[in-house]
Amino acid sequence: MSFAWTSKLALAAGLAILPATAWAQSVNISYLTHWSPETVALLEAAAKDYAKANPDVSVTVRAVPFGDLLTTLRSQGGNADGPTIGGIYDLWLPELARDKLVAPAPDAVASEVKASWPAGVTSAASVGGTLYGIPNEIDVYALNYNKALFKQAGIAAPPKTWDEFKDAAKKLTNKEAGQQGFGMINSWAAGVVHPFASLLVSNGGELVKDGTPVLDSQQAAQTFQLYEDLIKSGASVPAMATADANTTGPFLDNFVSGKTGMIIMANWWESALKTGMGDKFADIATAPIPVGPSGDKPHSISYSWMTVVNANAGAAEQKAAWEFLAWLNNPKSGKNGASAMSDILMSMGILPSRLSDIEAHKEKLGSEFLSGYVSVLADAKPFPVVPGGQEFSESLQQTLEALQYGQVSAKDAQATAQADATSILERAAK
Amino acid sequence: MIQRYRASAGIMLTPAVTLIGIFILLPMMLTVWLSFQDWSTQTPFSSASFVGLDNFREIFGASSVGRDFKGALTNTAIYTALSVILILPLSVAFGLMVYQHDVAGGTALRTVLFSTYMVPMIAVALAWSKLYSPSEGPLNQMLGLIGIGPQPFLSSPRSALVSIVLLNVWQQVGYFTVLAIAGLTQIPGSLYEAAKLDGANRFEQFRFITLPLMRRTLLFSAVIAIINAVQVFEPVALITQGGPVGSTNVLTYHIRRVGIERAQGGLGSAMAVMLMLSLIVVVCALFALANRKDQE
Numbered sequence: 262m263s264f265a266w267t268s269k270l271a272l273a274a275g276l277a278i279l280p281a282t283a284w285a286q287s288v289n290i291s292y293l294t295h296w297s298p299e300t301v302a303l304l305e306a307a308a309k310d311y312a313k314a315n316p317d318v319s320v321t322v323r324a325v326p327f328g329d330l331l332t333t334l335r336s337q338g339g340n341a342d343g344p345t346i347g348g349i350y351d352l353w354l355p356e357l358a359r360d361k362l363v364a365p366a367p368d369a370v371a372s373e374v375k376a377s378w379p380a381g382v383t384s385a386a387s388v389g390g391t392l393y394g395i396p397n398e399i400d401v402y403a404l405n406y407n408k409a410l411f412k413q414a415g416i417a418a419p420p421k422t423w424d425e426f427k428d429a430a431k432k433l434t435n436k437e438a439g440q441q442g443f444g445m446i447n448s449w450a451a452g453v454v455h456p457f458a459s460l461l462v463s464n465g466g467e468l469v470k471d472g473t474p475v476l477d478s479q480q481a482a483q484t485f486q487l488y489e490d491l492i493k494s495g496a497s498v499p500a501m502a503t504a505d506a507n508t509t510g511p512f513l514d515n516f517v518s519g520k521t522g523m524i525i526m527a528n529w530w531e532s533a534l535k536t537g538m539g540d541k542f543a544d545i546a547t548a549p550i551p552v553g554p555s556g557d558k559p560h561s562i563s564y565s566w567m568t569v570v571n572a573n574a575g576a577a578e579q580k581a582a583w584e585f586l587a588w589l590n591n592p593k594s595g596k597n598g599a600s601a602m603s604d605i606l607m608s609m610g611i612l613p614s615r616l617s618d619i620e621a622h623k624e625k626l627g628s629e630f631l632s633g634y635v636s637v638l639a640d641a642k643p644f645p646v647v648p649g650g651q652e653f654s655e656s657l658q659q660t661l662e663a664l665q666y667g668q669v670s671a672k673d674a675q676a677t678a679q680a681d682a683t684s685i686l687e688r689a690a691k
Numbered sequence: 692m693i694q695r696y697r698a699s700a701g702i703m704l705t706p707a708v709t710l711i712g713i714f715i716l717l718p719m720m721l722t723v724w725l726s727f728q729d730w731s732t733q734t735p736f737s738s739a740s741f742v743g744l745d746n747f748r749e750i751f752g753a754s755s756v757g758r759d760f761k762g763a764l765t766n767t768a769i770y771t772a773l774s775v776i777l778i779l780p781l782s783v784a785f786g787l788m789v790y791q792h793d794v795a796g797g798t799a800l801r802t803v804l805f806s807t808y809m810v811p812m813i814a815v816a817l818a819w820s821k822l823y824s825p826s827e828g829p830l831n832q833m834l835g836l837i838g839i840g841p842q843p844f845l846s847s848p849r850s851a852l853v854s855i856v857l858l859n860v861w862q863q864v865g866y867f868t869v870l871a872i873a874g875l876t877q878i879p880g881s882l883y884e885a886a887k888l889d890g891a892n893r894f895e896q897f898r899f900i901t902l903p904l905m906r907r908t909l910l911f912s913a914v915i916a917i918i919n920a921v922q923v924f925e926p927v928a929l930i931t932q933g934g935p936v937g938s939t940n941v942l943t944y945h946i947r948r949v950g951i952e953r954a955q956g957g958l959g960s961a962m963a964v965m966l967m968l969s970l971i972v973v974v975c976a977l978f979a980l981a982n983r984k985d986q987e
Contacts, residue, residue: 328932332951339733360733360954448934500843511825511846652953656755662936666848681755
């Protein structure tokens with residue numbers, strides 16, 4: 262072949278490749294999360310690793326406070342320039358899917374998720390049988406207690422029943438020292454509702470059954486009554502309960518400074534507790550939720566998070582986003598057979614949900630603090646994922662806070678909670 | 692001639708009227724229209740369906756939607772009233788202090804007062820949330836020195852809204868002091884000299900000269916203070932998130948939750964319309980009161 266022909270062929274090949282190269286270089290995807298700066302740095306490092314093998318894709322990470330995450334997704338997710346990937350709470354999925362803000366997962370991703378995650382977690386990331394996100398974290402509630410305070414109060418073991426729980430809370434209360442037995446939460450919807458729901462399911466009750474609220478049950482009445490008893494006896498002080506999802510406020514301050522004997526909290530607070538307590542973190546232990554008079558064995562509430570892709574992003578961005586997420590959650594992207602995502606989650610004390618990740622992090626999940634959570638996971642009941650779930654949560658929060666501050670009786674709180682939940686879920690289902 | 696004048700006036704007014712129409716009147720009319728629709732903020736306007744007065748019935752009804760709205764409306768009214776009641780007298784008092792030429796350090800005091808207005812709300816919110824901290828907060832420590840036990844401030848539904856009002860007063864009073872000073876400079880000194888010759892003391896001078904002649908300034912300050920207070924959002928979003936028990940849930944924060952977070956655009960618009968109507972009624976009542984005083 263003459264030099265002229267070779268040159269022409271090379272030029273033609275170059276021209277043919279040029280559009281693809283130009284297209285490939287232009288794929289920028291953004292990842293919206295509520296994680297702390299330290300965790301965002303880990304995600305950015307993972308994105309950098311991904312870029313080594315995929316120089317045509319650039320991932321930028323943007324973090325907003327938890328309280329602004331849903332608003333940001335709703336206000337910016339409706340257009341192509343919004344975040345390409347978002348980390349979301351499973352309760353938000355039904356409405357985000359209904360409003361076509363999140364894209365269904367491609368078949369390959371859906372098959373991988375169905376084969377590699379527990380069925381319950383996969384179903385929480387699906388609406389009407391269609392998978393919308395790749396699940397990552399799973400959170401579950403358990404009783405956290407301060408062993409040093411238990412020793413001082415002469416309590417030998419964590420409470421197993423509500424009677425033991427009330428008794429321990431009473432013994433741990435020392436008004437003069439500003440110490441409360443059990444710390445409730447207010448001013449943050451999930452923080453208020455999840456511990457209540459954990460006690461409810463441990464008493465054999467449920468929040469919602471087959472899409473209908475069942476807060477009018479006897480089990481729910483007993484749970485509302487438990488709250489009223491704890492408040493009236495002074496074992497729980499609402500002024501010590503203010504908190505938010507950014508792990509700030511008196512609720513955390515009082516527990517880390519030894520002013521609260523027991524709380525019901527999720528595993529993801531491990532990093533906040535460690536930071537706040539330093540060496541005294543060793544005083545904290547985990548136990549199953551005490552069983553109520555109508556319950557059979559300890560249960561608690563679990564919920565999951567997932568990463569979704571913006572349905573309004575361009576086709577190239579969506580494709581790149583799913584490929585990045587598939588890599589991030591793949592057992593080859595992290596250390597020792599774990600996914601890069603699970604390594605990030607474990608840095609915060611969050612339980613990964615992929616089966617291979619649980620196996621890969623077996624040793625760390627066996628720590629004194631986290632093993633208490635892993636042990637209750639099997640009997641945990643998922644928080645109901647229904648349209649209107651967030652509004653239902655916020656409404657129940659208001660009622661429980663009114664009960665905490667003595668504005669309503671347990672009986673009135675139960676009636677209000679059931680009536681509000683019925684009206685909210687009926688409206689959302691239309 | 693008149694026709695030509697009218698035509699040229701029309702041409703000159705067109706750009707301004709068009710801009711006002713597009714950026715002010717159109718969004719307002721759209722909000723009013725949406726308040727009669729069932730509409731999700733995530734869907735196009737074409738998907739809205741007419742529901743008549745249903746949204747208004749719902750926000751004034753007995754359900755949680757109605758309870759939350761009425762609670763937020765009441766909180767906003769209390770917040771606004773307390774803010775105006777505290778800001779106006781304080782701004783006049785500070786204005787009088789700063790305006791006295793014979794008081795040393797007047798300029799420094801004026802600078803200090805106005806500087807709070809220039810501090811970004813995020814910094815104010817961070818600082819005040821720590822000041823109010825029930826356990827380690829400096830305010831409680833200071834109260835402890837004089838034998839007063841720890842106060843819950845933001846942790847109690849009884850005191851949380853007032854605590855937010857105090858934060859607002861602290862930040863805004865400097866700005867309103869500057870307005871008060873501007874009003875004071877408009878009062879001729881000869882009136883005070885004549886009053887002195889007639890034997891009027893300081894209080895009488897304030898009562899019969901300063902206050903009546905500052906009425907226009909105070910009316911303007913009151914209107915601005917009301918509008919600012921009704922729009923309160925940042926301290927609630929940054930510190931209390933509307934709690935505890937919805938005691939700091941003000942309307943702007945609530946509308947954001949309903950309209951954006953829950954995507955209930957029709958309900959959110961109905962709430963926004965009620966907020967707008969309430970503001971119009973209050974401001975008109977204030978002007979009517981001032982006009983009646985003028986006529987008297």
